[in-house]
Amino acid sequence: MATLLIMSTTKSIHFVQRPEGNPTPDNFELIESDLPEPKDGELVIKNLYMSVDPYMRGVMRFAPLGARMIGGALGQVIASKNPDFKEGDHVLNSAGWGEHVISNGEGLTKVDPDLAPLSTYLGVMGMPGLTAYGGLLVTGALKDGESVFVSAASGAVGSVVGQIAKTKGCTVIGSAGSDEKVRQLTEEYGFDHGFNYKSANALEELRKGAPDGIDVYFENVGGPQLEAALTHMKTDGRIPVCGMIAHYNDHGTASPGPVNLTEIIYKRIMIKGFVVTEFENLREAFLKDMAGWIASGAVKYSETIYDGIESAPNAFIDLFSGANNGKMLVKL
Amino acid sequence: MATLLIMSTTKSIHFVQRPEGNPTPDNFELIESDLPEPKDGELVIKNLYMSVDPYMRGVMRFAPLGARMIGGALGQVIASKNPDFKEGDHVLNSAGWGEHVISNGEGLTKVDPDLAPLSTYLGVMGMPGLTAYGGLLVTGALKDGESVFVSAASGAVGSVVGQIAKTKGCTVIGSAGSDEKVRQLTEEYGFDHGFNYKSANALEELRKGAPDGIDVYFENVGGPQLEAALTHMKTDGRIPVCGMIAHYNDHGTASPGPVNLTEIIYKRIMIKGFVVTEFENLREAFLKDMAGWIASGAVKYSETIYDGIESAPNAFIDLFSGANNGKMLVKL
Numbered sequence: 001m002a003t004l005l006i007m008s009t010t011k012s013i014h015f016v017q018r019p020e021g022n023p024t025p026d027n028f029e030l031i032e033s034d035l036p037e038p039k040d041g042e043l044v045i046k047n048l049y050m051s052v053d054p055y056m057r058g059v060m061r062f063a064p065l066g067a068r069m070i071g072g073a074l075g076q077v078i079a080s081k082n083p084d085f086k087e088g089d090h091v092l093n094s095a096g097w098g099e100h101v102i103s104n105g106e107g108l109t110k111v112d113p114d115l116a117p118l119s120t121y122l123g124v125m126g127m128p129g130l131t132a133y134g135g136l137l138v139t140g141a142l143k144d145g146e147s148v149f150v151s152a153a154s155g156a157v158g159s160v161v162g163q164i165a166k167t168k169g170c171t172v173i174g175s176a177g178s179d180e181k182v183r184q185l186t187e188e189y190g191f192d193h194g195f196n197y198k199s200a201n202a203l204e205e206l207r208k209g210a211p212d213g214i215d216v217y218f219e220n221v222g223g224p225q226l227e228a229a230l231t232h233m234k235t236d237g238r239i240p241v242c243g244m245i246a247h248y249n250d251h252g253t254a255s256p257g258p259v260n261l262t263e264i265i266y267k268r269i270m271i272k273g274f275v276v277t278e279f280e281n282l283r284e285a286f287l288k289d290m291a292g293w294i295a296s297g298a299v300k301y302s303e304t305i306y307d308g309i310e311s312a313p314n315a316f317i318d319l320f321s322g323a324n325n326g327k328m329l330v331k332l
Numbered sequence: 333m334a335t336l337l338i339m340s341t342t343k344s345i346h347f348v349q350r351p352e353g354n355p356t357p358d359n360f361e362l363i364e365s366d367l368p369e370p371k372d373g374e375l376v377i378k379n380l381y382m383s384v385d386p387y388m389r390g391v392m393r394f395a396p397l398g399a400r401m402i403g404g405a406l407g408q409v410i411a412s413k414n415p416d417f418k419e420g421d422h423v424l425n426s427a428g429w430g431e432h433v434i435s436n437g438e439g440l441t442k443v444d445p446d447l448a449p450l451s452t453y454l455g456v457m458g459m460p461g462l463t464a465y466g467g468l469l470v471t472g473a474l475k476d477g478e479s480v481f482v483s484a485a486s487g488a489v490g491s492v493v494g495q496i497a498k499t500k501g502c503t504v505i506g507s508a509g510s511d512e513k514v515r516q517l518t519e520e521y522g523f524d525h526g527f528n529y530k531s532a533n534a535l536e537e538l539r540k541g542a543p544d545g546i547d548v549y550f551e552n553v554g555g556p557q558l559e560a561a562l563t564h565m566k567t568d569g570r571i572p573v574c575g576m577i578a579h580y581n582d583h584g585t586a587s588p589g590p591v592n593l594t595e596i597i598y599k600r601i602m603i604k605g606f607v608v609t610e611f612e613n614l615r616e617a618f619l620k621d622m623a624g625w626i627a628s629g630a631v632k633y634s635e636t637i638y639d640g641i642e643s644a645p646n647a648f649i650d651l652f653s654g655a656n657n658g659k660m661l662v663k664l
Contacts, residue, residue, distance in 0.1 A: 255591065265574075
């Protein structure tokens, strides 16, 4: 096997220019380099799927220029001088946007290709799924039967948030950016109510979907939907903040926050940012629950797959115009 | 004693007009009525001090017109047909703005005039003190040695927040609305750094007072100081929201929130509104701690006292222009 690697090259995408506002193709550079042989203790992974995610926009605020773009990927071991990994193993890695990874084994997670489809380990069975699970159940402290609103609800995280809430007997409202996505929320994902945030009045829709108010707003977007949610929250409501994609590309003239932050006081609302790494201790329970929900059909998922390493910058850029349906992936 | 009451009258202030923006004297009406004799089981309290507080502006959003203004007061029992109270007892009550209270005893709290001066039971030993104590230590989850910023820091709550934080070895920054109040923060209350939010740049002052960032921002005001605090918060920072006095009188054209709410995500910040009633279970510990801190000089306090029931509307209105130094009280 090692001989196959000799003289072979590998492509990766590097972060070379800090974006002002929306990311553009110029922020990235494709680099082709020799793929070295693994040293003792090392292994070589050939990536099969790479993830692009909204959080990467935040990382671009401070990541060093010139470095390989960070991100999760799922690959297969093609050569190993590490006793813990053998050729053929499937592993999650976070070495970033590239066709291959040379690793000493640290930070790799083996996944079971029989438990769920490989690509789901970057989606419902992976980081976005655990983000939804921990953000909703731990940060959001969801109780059975409550009312939940989730924005960006057809996305990789949002669609799972709503479906987990349904398994808890909750009333679930979701918003998305096209009528087709909204249809998917109610018809495929089982949401109770959905609306197109580009054409509908968010507050009216929340009142329609949950007349008595919202207990948990799972925040993915910021902007006017946060304002509507604050107005329609119940006392002791919780707002786990996973993202505010509407604001990530603010530059210079950042958009102001909601005019009704005083609702935080009147209703004793909690707003809390979180990061998926807080939920590492839940991973085992999460994988068990999620595999069960996928098997029973309680959790469905969609994927938008771009092809080839060269397409990664556009896949990432297209996240911000909502071109994806469910988890955005790059297949290598 | 009861004979003294016969034919006597009592004055109270009623809420008669919902304010648009800043409250005005027209929102209130002074009513003089006969003071009835107590029935069996009842007692009569003559109020000595009445409290006016910013939270009352929130109550005016929904309180019924015509009703007596709500609020806490400290008085003395002048007649009692209730076995649990005797003439001369000092009691806290929440019957609102009036010279007398007829009560069946429910919701009254006897206070010890020897433990602390009577007026402090409406201030550092009362609702504002418990608000500071619970909001900082429970909602804010303050740890020893952290960095704390408190706005409206010379007020009834803010001054106690800063001084409690100093007892925990914290670095404390406070803001206030005049140079004289700022001087008081550092020279009398022992804050490490103070600034006048009307003339100084809040972010620069926070960087000066806590170069490594803020762990807890005790929020009393909203507006630009919240924005500066978000920018200068540390990861896992907490923002207990006690009030947003800058926004209470927003009407129609409410002021927008901060432009940098995404800091909530990047730093996993928690923002949480709270209400003092959440901390009822802490009252005993609070009174013990606070009496000790007052006795040792660790907690000092100021009071601004207006005279006579007629002055209550102006005392309340003047809260919003910062005319008070420490706890605003009306002496009857």
